[in-house]
């Protein structure tokens with residue numbers, strides 16, 4: 001049966017990415033060798049990483065003066081690398097979910113952290129709006145998409161200081177004004193590639209301002225100088241990332257992708273809002289993520305949650321169980337998920353509602 005993959009991460013990748021990765025595992029670029037067994041310094045792989053770098057710059061319209069890096073360690077490594085390299089005395093953070101909490105914890109190891117606002121009291125079900133960022137902050141850090149809680153900030157905020165963002169779960173789902181940012185990072189396994197590589201886009205002039213010594217591997221300048229080849233980079237995930245980036249370009253770039261993403265999310269949110277049985281956990285439409293749609297059953301139907309997951313699986317739907325800190329359901333609608341899968345989910349919800 002055809003599967004409809006709603007996993008939150010690792011998550012669905014385009015067939016183009018998967019097919020080309022499978023081919024390269026057998027024979028990479030006509031070398032007669034698998035991508036798994038070639039040197040990262042071979043000319044064939046150097047061509048891969050260079051094209052990937054250029055495509056990131058092209059798709060996100062990255063201005064001059066920024067470097068694009070492909071690093072290991074996941075987005076979680078960036079929680080410490082960012083303050084290590086950028087926090088001189090004080091940084092401001094917006095607390096909108098578990099990932100933000102983790103980022104704040106690491107930043108506190110390096111200096112003063114001002115948590116300018118938090119939605120923790122409401123289990124992170126909204127995006128705080130009424131806050132101001134102290135003008136003496138070295139940067140303002142926020143999570144653009146809260147993968148667990150289904151909230152998203154789809155604008156590049158004007159807060160009076162330089163921005164730093166964790167875009168792990170919504171990068172390449174909208175145009176970004178990169179010039180407002182000192183640094184953007186994103187783990188690959190939500191909208192790009194298998195786990196193992198993290199994209200970092202960093203403004204070169206923002207570096208070299210802190211007094212503390214930085215271990216070589218954790219210093220962005222090491223990786224800028226060596227074009228992400230200081231040590232062995234995650235070769236296979238970078239190859240897959242390149243396939244996805246080519247695919248995004250073929251689709252017409254991030255503006256075209258955004259339109260489809262919004263259409264998919266609108267369809268699912270209206271099914272939830274129009275339902276007798278289901279309800280969304282993020283009530284303010286402005287805050288709703290177009291990547292991760294979180295919803296639950298109304299209290300009178302709550303005991304049917306497990307049944308719905310079982311019913312959905314008979315339709316080929318996988319990965320809709322909500323994160324334990326929210327419960328209910330989470331349907332992740334990443335770029336690679338086709339509209340057809342949203343239709344299957346919406347129809348399953350309607351059929352289940354009629355039956356119960």
Ligand SMILES: *Cc1c(COP(=O)(O)O)cnc(C)c1O
Nearest residue numbers: 074075076099147166168169187
């Ligand atoms: C998944 C995720 C992370 C964690 O990524 P790792 O690569 O597992 O470290 C961090 N931030 C956000 C927003 C995420 O969705």
